[in-house]
Amino acid sequence: MPAEAIPEKKVVETLNPSKIMQVGMGYWASKVVLTAVKFELFTLLANEPSSGKKIKEKLGMHCSDRHVYDFLDALVSLGFLQRKGLLDDAIYSNAEDTDLFLDKKKPSYMGGILEMANNRLYKFWGDLDEGLKTGLPQNEGKGKGRGNMEFFTELYKDEIRLKEFVDAMTSIQIGNFTALANKLDFSKYNTLFDVGGADGWLSIQICLKHPNIQCTTFDLPPVEPLAKNRIAYFNLSNRINVVSGDFLKDDFQKADVITMGNILHGVDEETKQKLINKAYQALNDGGALVAIENIIDNERRQNTFGLLMSLNMLIENGDAFDYTLSDFERWTNAAGFKRTELISLAGPTNAAVAYK
Numbered sequence: 216m217p218a219e220a221i222p223e224k225k226v227v228e229t230l231n232p233s234k235i236m237q238v239g240m241g242y243w244a245s246k247v248v249l250t251a252v253k254f255e256l257f258t259l260l261a262n263e264p265s266s267g268k269k270i271k272e273k274l275g276m277h278c279s280d281r282h283v284y285d286f287l288d289a290l291v292s293l294g295f296l297q298r299k300g301l302l303d304d305a306i307y308s309n310a311e312d313t314d315l316f317l318d319k320k321k322p323s324y325m326g327g328i329l330e331m332a333n334n335r336l337y338k339f340w341g342d343l344d345e346g347l348k349t350g351l352p353q354n355e356g357k358g359k360g361r362g363n364m365e366f367f368t369e370l371y372k373d374e375i376r377l378k379e380f381v382d383a384m385t386s387i388q389i390g391n392f393t394a395l396a397n398k399l400d401f402s403k404y405n406t407l408f409d410v411g412g413a414d415g416w417l418s419i420q421i422c423l424k425h426p427n428i429q430c431t432t433f434d435l436p437p438v439e440p441l442a443k444n445r446i447a448y449f450n451l452s453n454r455i456n457v458v459s460g461d462f463l464k465d466d467f468q469k470a471d472v473i474t475m476g477n478i479l480h481g482v483d484e485e486t487k488q489k490l491i492n493k494a495y496q497a498l499n500d501g502g503a504l505v506a507i508e509n510i511i512d513n514e515r516r517q518n519t520f521g522l523l524m525s526l527n528m529l530i531e532n533g534d535a536f537d538y539t540l541s542d543f544e545r546w547t548n549a550a551g552f553k554r555t556e557l558i559s560l561a562g563p564t565n566a567a568v569a570y571k
């Protein structure tokens with residue numbers, strides 16, 4: 216190294232590479248958590264705290280005991296597990312948040328998104344470089360020239376993957392839909408049309424909280440049985456209508472509120488504008504379009520999850536991207552909407568609302 220390239224002592228003392236290592240090697244930690252979810256380790260431990268040897272046997276692991284302890288103690292150090300004792304004498308149990316959100320037997324389980332991340336996205340993100348160089352999707356639709364969520368046709372051919380995907384969507388949105396039901400004033404609205412409503416979770420949450428509203432959840436035909444089952448489970452079949460179709464081709468039903476959870480981010484800019492225009496046409500006067508997404512802050516500095524989600528849309532759909540409230544305002548103004556507002560929901564997710 217030439218002498219002038221050696222950093223001054225002061226710089227070395229104040230700067231350190233820990234962030235670089237933490238983020239750069241972050242996939243190690245991520246993969247340990249995803250593997251634990253896949254093994255249903257947290258479901259096992261919710262039932263009964265266990266020793267490393269017992270966990271090894273129950274999960275059918277055939278690596279050395281030492282590597283079992285490495286795996287479990289990594290989860291201790293990451294705060295996912297608690298431990299009393301050491302190595303052969305250790306008893307492992309779930310940390311409080313792990314127990315609530317990652318025990319598959321609890322209704323609060325949100326591991327669906329992590330299961331999908333492990334089974335699909337982890338592999339596809341291995342081709343992020345190719346996605347950035349080519350601008351083309353890197354998922355099931357790779358090499359097939361597809362965008363605008365057309366990969367669903369491929370994905371939904373397999374019933375297990377269909378259910379896994381729909382469960383993943385629901386698990387990531389549960390907290391957001393509950394927050395939306397509480398934070399947006401639905402009292403003045405009678406009808407809601409949810410575009411790409413998956414298994415109907417959004418409509419269910421709104422109906423549970425607001426007894427006067429009538430909902431329609433709209434999605435592709437293969438999703439219909441899942442939505443019907445979920446809605447029947449909540450005894451809401453008389454208030455939530457399940458309609459199948461294609462949001463790229465079909466008009467939307469007339470409604471007071473049109474919702475789109477993680478829909479606009481999945482399509483290119485031209486299609487975003489088309490969907491917003493269609494929503495404007497279908498909304499009754501005084502109605503609202505609500506997009507529930509990881510809306511990026513206008514300065515594009517804060518919402519890391521939203522920015523990464525946008526790259527995830529490159530992986531999934533090529534031309535698709537997440538956006539800021541300013542972007543949303545530009546498109547909704549062009550469609551004729553009067554004003555917009557942002558309602559913060561759970562974590563990095565917001566509702567961008569446009570009023571007609």
Ligand SMILES: Nc1ncnc2c1ncn2[C@@H]1O[C@H](CSCC[C@H]([NH3+])C(=O)O)[C@@H](O)[C@H]1O
Nearest residue numbers: 364384388411413434435461462463476477
């Ligand atoms: N062309 C299409 N027409 C109707 N639904 C679609 C289409 N393409 C994708 N979808 C659905 O759009 C959804 C995107 S994922 C978002 C699901 C849900 N709104 C949520 O916020 O969690 C999936 O349920 C897809 O099946």
